[in-house]
Each structure stands twice: as structure tokens, then as C-alpha cells.
Amino acid sequence: MSSAMLFHKTFEHPTSDEWVVFVHGAGGSSSIWFKQIKAYKQHFNLLLIDLRGHGKSNQLLKELIANRYTFKAVTQDILQVLDHLKISSAHFVGMSLGTIIVRNVAELAAERVKSMVLGGAVTRLNTRSQVLVRLGNLCKHIVPYMWLYSLFAYIVMPQRTQKESRHLFIREAKKLCQKEFKRWFILTAEVNPLMKYFKDRELPIPTLYLMGERDYMFIKPVKEMVAVHSQSQLLEIPDCGHVCNVERPDEFNQHSIAFIQKQISVD
Numbered sequence: 652m653s654s655a656m657l658f659h660k661t662f663e664h665p666t667s668d669e670w671v672v673f674v675h676g677a678g679g680s681s682s683i684w685f686k687q688i689k690a691y692k693q694h695f696n697l698l699l700i701d702l703r704g705h706g707k708s709n710q711l712l713k714e715l716i717a718n719r720y721t722f723k724a725v726t727q728d729i730l731q732v733l734d735h736l737k738i739s740s741a742h743f744v745g746m747s748l749g750t751i752i753v754r755n756v757a758e759l760a761a762e763r764v765k766s767m768v769l770g771g772a773v774t775r776l777n778t779r780s781q782v783l784v785r786l787g788n789l790c791k792h793i794v795p796y797m798w799l800y801s802l803f804a805y806i807v808m809p810q811r812t813q814k815e816s817r818h819l820f821i822r823e824a825k826k827l828c829q830k831e832f833k834r835w836f837i838l839t840a841e842v843n844p845l846m847k848y849f850k851d852r853e854l855p856i857p858t859l860y861l862m863g864e865r866d867y868m869f870i871k872p873v874k875e876m877v878a879v880h881s882q883s884q885l886l887e888i889p890d891c892g893h894v895c896n897v898e899r900p901d902e903f904n905q906h907s908i909a910f911i912q913k914q915i916s917v918d
Contacts, residue, residue: 658707676747678824680706686900704831775872816894863891
């Protein structure tokens with residue numbers, strides 16, 4: 652295990668001993684949660700993490716750069732932060748590709764995950780996104796990655812109402828270096844096999860999928876996943892696209908906080 656640790660930020664609650672851990676998607680950083688912090692910190696302790704190569708973790712982890720990334724390694728980075736902060740278990744909120752990482756934390760250390768809120772969840776790459784990934788793979792040495800990233804951003808978040816999310820993601824992605832982008836890009840090849848495994852193996856952890864109803868690329872596979880998993884529920888946010896925590900923060904916060912509180916009262 653590397654001595655370097657992910658950049659993280661905590662907000663401590665005066666009385667609550669419940670922790671909520673926020674995991675952003677590829678190309679983002681913990682700054683994507685700026686519309687959640689105020690609402691969440693009234694109820695819980697918060698831990699915001701920048702994944703390796705992202706946000707303020709990008710300088711820190713240069714020593715790891717020789718390694719090829721795997722979902723397992725990226726997930727263990729998070730467990731290392733939890734150990735460091737002596738957080739034995741927490742509620743996890745993930746966004747986009749971050750939802751796969753949250754689900755993988757549960758896979759590697761189920762006892763540490765009290766509940767999962769998966770926003771704009773990626774449970775399978777459909778044909779259109781697979782074609783894109785292949786295209787990207789072919790071009791990743793030739794085309795500047797920001798072109799690729801902007802193209803992805805437009806395909807995943809096409810509507811006009813998604814302009815803010817798109818700009819936010821593109822702005823954050825600019826901070827990734829080309830090498831870093833390629834590493835994360837190669838990870839996308841692991842998505843489908845991993846998600847098929849997750850679909851076949853449900854964990855006994857209460858899970859809320861929060862999806863924009865217009866998240867056309869990812870919503871159908873989520874509906875299929877929820878249909879076969881008894882511990883999962885899906886809430887669709889009307890008139891909303893992929894990055895629902897940015898586009899519809901009030902609904903996102905209200906639904907997800909209520910869900911987490913319900914799990915606590917069940918405990």
C-alpha cells in the first residue's frame with residue numbers, strides 16, 4: 652500500500668456519529684458536491700474524497716503512476732482514508748462512475764457500508780457508449796483527451812438543462828493530465844464484466860438509485876438492476892439528466908438524506 656493518501660476533507664457534526672462518504676465520478680473531483688454540503692452537514696459527518704489523479708489528489712499520487720489502474724486499487728485508496736480517519740462504517744453517496752467504486756467498496760468491505768445512494772448510476776455501458784469507448788481507445792494516443800472528454804460529456808449530458816453539469820465536468824477534467832485520462836479510460840473496459848457480476852450478486856445493503864428521468868444512456872439498465880434486487884429502490888427525478896446532484900440538488904438532497912435517515916432509524 653502506498654504511503655501517499657488521497658486528498659480528503661471532513662465536516663464534523665457536533666452530535667451525530669454517522670458518516671457520509673462522497674465519491675465523485677471520473678474526470679470530476681470532490682468539488683462536484685458543492686450543492687450537497689450545506690444540506691448534508693446539518694445531519695451527518697461528511698467525508699469528501701478526491702480519487703487518485705483527480706482534484707487535489709493529482710500531485711500526491713504521482714508515485715503510483717507507473718501502475719495500471721484497476722477498480723480494486725481505486726477502491727482500496729478509499730478504504731485507506733477510512734482507516735486513517737478511524738471510520739469503521741459509513742453511508743456512501745456516489746455519482747456516475749463513482750457509483751461503481753461505491754459498489755466495489757461494498758464488495759471488498761461490506762461491513763463498512765451501511766447504505767448506498769447511487770446517483771446517475773452506471774450499471775452497464777450500452778451499445779452506444781461501448782462504441783464510444785472503442786472509438787476513444789483507438790484515438791486516445793492521437794486526439795487530445797479534452798476533445799474526447801467533451802464529446803463524452805455531450806453524449807452523456809446532451810440537453811440544454813445539463814449545460815452546468817457539462818461545464819463543471821469539462822472544467823474538472825481539464826485538470827487531469829493526458830496520462831491520467833488514459834488510465835481512467837482503460838478502466839472503462841472493466842465496467843461491463845464487473846457490473847454483470849454485481850447484478851448477479853446482490854449485497855444485503857440498502858441501496859437508493861437516484862436517476863434523472865432523462866438520463867437516457869444509463870436509466871434502462873438501472874431499472875433492470877432494481878427489478879432483480881430486493882434491497883434496491885429507484886427514484887426518478889423529473890426533467891433531469893445524468894448529473895442529478897448538480898441539476899436538481901434540492902430533490903437529490905431531500906430524497907437521499909431521507910433515505911439515509913430511514914436506514915439509521917432502522918438500525
